[in-house]
Amino acid sequence: MTSSRRPTVNEVAERAGVSIASVSRVLNGKGARAETERLVREAAAALGYIPDATGRSLKLGRGLQVAFAVDDVANPVYTEMMRGVEDGLRDAGQQRSGAADGPRLVVASVGHELEDLIALISSLSRGFADGLVISPLRTSPALVTALLEAPVPVVVVGNPGDKVPIDTVRTDSGRGVKLAFGHLADGGRQRIAFVNGPSETAPGRARLHGFESAAEGPQGGLAGAVVEASAFTVEAGEEAWARLAALPARRRPDAVVAANDLLAFGVLRAAVSAGRQVPRDLAVVGIDDTEYARIYNPSLTSVSLGAVRRGTLAAGLLLDRMQQPSRAPRTRRVNPRLVIRESSAPRSVRR
Amino acid sequence: MTSSRRPTVNEVAERAGVSIASVSRVLNGKGARAETERLVREAAAALGYIPDATGRSLKLGRGLQVAFAVDDVANPVYTEMMRGVEDGLRDAGQQRSGAADGPRLVVASVGHELEDLIALISSLSRGFADGLVISPLRTSPALVTALLEAPVPVVVVGNPGDKVPIDTVRTDSGRGVKLAFGHLADGGRQRIAFVNGPSETAPGRARLHGFESAAEGPQGGLAGAVVEASAFTVEAGEEAWARLAALPARRRPDAVVAANDLLAFGVLRAAVSAGRQVPRDLAVVGIDDTEYARIYNPSLTSVSLGAVRRGTLAAGLLLDRMQQPSRAPRTRRVNPRLVIRESSAPRSVRR
DNA sequence: TTGTAGGCGTTATCAT
DNA sequence: ATGATAACGCCTACAA
Numbered sequence: 001m002t003s004s005r006r007p008t009v010n011e012v013a014e015r016a017g018v019s020i021a022s023v024s025r026v027l028n029g030k031g032a033r034a035e036t037e038r039l040v041r042e043a044a045a046a047l048g049y050i051p052d053a054t055g056r057s058l059k060l061g062r063g064l065q066v067a068f069a070v071d072d073v074a075n076p077v078y079t080e081m082m083r084g085v086e087d088g089l090r091d092a093g094q095q096r097s098g099a100a101d102g103p104r105l106v107v108a109s110v111g112h113e114l115e116d117l118i119a120l121i122s123s124l125s126r127g128f129a130d131g132l133v134i135s136p137l138r139t140s141p142a143l144v145t146a147l148l149e150a151p152v153p154v155v156v157v158g159n160p161g162d163k164v165p166i167d168t169v170r171t172d173s174g175r176g177v178k179l180a181f182g183h184l185a186d187g188g189r190q191r192i193a194f195v196n197g198p199s200e201t202a203p204g205r206a207r208l209h210g211f212e213s214a215a216e217g218p219q220g221g222l223a224g225a226v227v228e229a230s231a232f233t234v235e236a237g238e239e240a241w242a243r244l245a246a247l248p249a250r251r252r253p254d255a256v257v258a259a260n261d262l263l264a265f266g267v268l269r270a271a272v273s274a275g276r277q278v279p280r281d282l283a284v285v286g287i288d289d290t291e292y293a294r295i296y297n298p299s300l301t302s303v304s305l306g307a308v309r310r311g312t313l314a315a316g317l318l319l320d321r322m323q324q325p326s327r328a329p330r331t332r333r334v335n336p337r338l339v340i341r342e343s344s345a346p347r348s349v350r351r
Numbered sequence: 352m353t354s355s356r357r358p359t360v361n362e363v364a365e366r367a368g369v370s371i372a373s374v375s376r377v378l379n380g381k382g383a384r385a386e387t388e389r390l391v392r393e394a395a396a397a398l399g400y401i402p403d404a405t406g407r408s409l410k411l412g413r414g415l416q417v418a419f420a421v422d423d424v425a426n427p428v429y430t431e432m433m434r435g436v437e438d439g440l441r442d443a444g445q446q447r448s449g450a451a452d453g454p455r456l457v458v459a460s461v462g463h464e465l466e467d468l469i470a471l472i473s474s475l476s477r478g479f480a481d482g483l484v485i486s487p488l489r490t491s492p493a494l495v496t497a498l499l500e501a502p503v504p505v506v507v508v509g510n511p512g513d514k515v516p517i518d519t520v521r522t523d524s525g526r527g528v529k530l531a532f533g534h535l536a537d538g539g540r541q542r543i544a545f546v547n548g549p550s551e552t553a554p555g556r557a558r559l560h561g562f563e564s565a566a567e568g569p570q571g572g573l574a575g576a577v578v579e580a581s582a583f584t585v586e587a588g589e590e591a592w593a594r595l596a597a598l599p600a601r602r603r604p605d606a607v608v609a610a611n612d613l614l615a616f617g618v619l620r621a622a623v624s625a626g627r628q629v630p631r632d633l634a635v636v637g638i639d640d641t642e643y644a645r646i647y648n649p650s651l652t653s654v655s656l657g658a659v660r661r662g663t664l665a666a667g668l669l670l671d672r673m674q675q676p677s678r679a680p681r682t683r684r685v686n687p688r689l690v691i692r693e694s695s696a697p698r699s700v701r702r
Numbered sequence: 703t704t705g706t707a708g709g710c711g712t713t714a715t716c717a718t
Numbered sequence: 719a720t721g722a723t724a725a726c727g728c729c730t731a732c733a734a
Binding site for chain 3: 018019020021022025031032033036055057058059060061
Binding site for chain 2: 006048050053054055057058065067073074076079080082083086104105106107108109122128149151234265266268269272291292294295296297298299
């Protein structure tokens with residue numbers, strides 16, 4: 001099945017009757033006599049020659065792969081972000097280098113363990129990836145250290161900690177939570193609960209602050225219970241709903257803001273299974289505006305954090321830094337945007 | 352930000368006061384005097400030395416990465432399959448080589464174009480990946496050729512064509528369709544439509560055959576319209592429902608088998624939006640038993656094709672072939688399994 | 703314009 | 719047991 005061996009520049013050169021230097025030049029568009037060019041291209045085609053990426057990167061000191069490390073490939077928000085990174089790589093790569101296309105994107109799915117991510121970053125070496133985009137849930141001094149000493153440029157989507165001199169793409173998810181809260185309050189909801197993910201994560205902390213600050217605002221009296229789910233997953237959302245449902249009747253919420261769409265789906269699934277009517281008995285708002293938000297029944301009101309856009313911006317920052325490793329770190333921002341759907345229809349309105 | 356430069360064996364050797372050969376030996380566990388070993392390890396640790404993957408693969412003629420090429424990263428079935436591949440790589444890698452862990456998995460998201468996939472396969476080179484798992488929707492003689500001449504071992508999840516001598520992991524998705532059809536017929540449904548994906552794809556063809564053969568069976572009189580969606584996506588499912596709804600009343604289905612879960616969600620979304628009650632007015636069964644099938648409202652009955660298991664099996668086949676490139680091609684099979692949920696509750700039963 | 707030669711970081715052979 | 723040295727495939731001064 002596998003052909004015996006890959007042809008090398010040497011064999012192409014021999015067959016074309018030229019030197020390996022000419023082969024390399026022709027194949028890299030460095031200019032050569034028309035006749036030489038023809039000879040080389042013919043020989044390469046005949047042999048099915050494909051440059052060995054290893055040899056090339058070894059010589060060049062860089063390859064053409066960019067990695068995207070994700071905590072949870074099953075979360076659609078990351079696949080959307082990934083699409084954004086891909087787009088950004090392709091477009092910018094084309095625009096910048098005029099080359100056929102930008103670097104190839106590989107996705108490294110690291111586990112949920114922070115250590116795994118740190119190991120990935122510091123093991124990052126030429127030949128695996130020449131740039132990295134990460135969107136870590138958790139952070140720690142060790143991670144920051146690894147980031148700063150990373151062997152290749154790294155762009156963080158999220159907040160790695162204040163004043164860390166590194167390129168980042170950020171969004172104010174706390175403000176997103178306030179948007180959701182205000183929307184539910186405007187819709188006549190009386191007791192609005194917040195289902196957060198783990199508060200020791202960066203997004204968990206930011207979103208909790210958002211809820212707390214909403215609770216201090218003019219409509220703050222409507223703020224209900226805060227429940228911390230064990231993860232940003234559907235299962236954890238179901239479990240969180242069980243805890244809300246166990247509350248004494250007068251504290252039981254008529255609306256829930258969930259810290260992401262997966263948690264929201266969990267709450268919806270569990271609440272509907274328990275016989276709640278959504279949005280009549282219970283309104284639900286998620287965060288991320290995942291593809292499934294539109295599809296769910298009822299469709300889910302959600303706060304878009306611009307996952308695709310954030311991916312694209314991250315790719316741009318990364319390419320810039322790969323070109324100029326010493327430039328000053330930059331931060332790009334994306335604004336949250338509320339997308340209203342069925343799951344949060346105002347209490348007063350009959351469907 | 353990026354530290355000046357990565358340390359190399361030379362620097363470790365110099366600092367340890369030994370030769371680079373000793374460094375290499377120690378770090379690869381080839382045995383050395385205890386004192387030498389200590390010296391090398393200390394120097395390596397002090398310098399934060401990490402072997403350069405590029406240099407290593409260049410010398411070794413192979414790296415330690417496996418790629419997984421997917422048509423549509425947004426389809427949860429592929430993220431599940433990917434999890435299976437990861438597991439298989441890790442477990443088997445550990446078991447076989449006794450090494451810390453198996454090869455690293457990278458995901459190459461190729462576009463929907465067959466050409467892109469072919470380009471990926473033939474451009475596959477050392478330094479990018481040393482093995483590949485693909486699950487292509489479409490196939491063609493050109494793809495088969497590329498597969499057979501691929502520079503690295505390839506395992507196909509799916510059916511690349513009959514008698515193609517290549518390792519494959521298969522499942523009889525046609526039988527899955529028959530399972531779904533039979534289930535709906537048993538539940539008292541009178542007119543069962545089939546929403547297929549593009550019939551020029553391998554799964555589209557197999558699933559259509561499954562439906563046709565069900566239509567010839569004992570309950571075949573219940574077989575209704577066949578609609579071919581433009582893709583295996585939610586949007587295409589919504590559009591397909593529109594076409595079913597436009598049918599004259601007596602041909603309108605009271606049940607739908609969809610060729611995958613995304614199509615099923617599209618049908619559900621569109622039907623529910625149009626005021627249909629599921630499962631009272633309309634029963635729906637999907638294929639793939641995606642994570643969202645359990646979560647949807649109503650939860651979706653679906654035929655599991657064992658995505659995770661298929662991924663694991665593919666990883667095993669790949670590792671075997673990487674070890675023995677010339678062994679005979681093998682095929683592993685996974686059986687479809689019906690998972691019954693709310694969306695297909697029998698007509699007669701009141702909820 | 704073309705060819706020769708050196709070296710990127712690693713491992714493995716062959717002396718010592 | 720250890721060290722010097724030669725590759726692996728590629729690109730690119732430098733020389734011709």
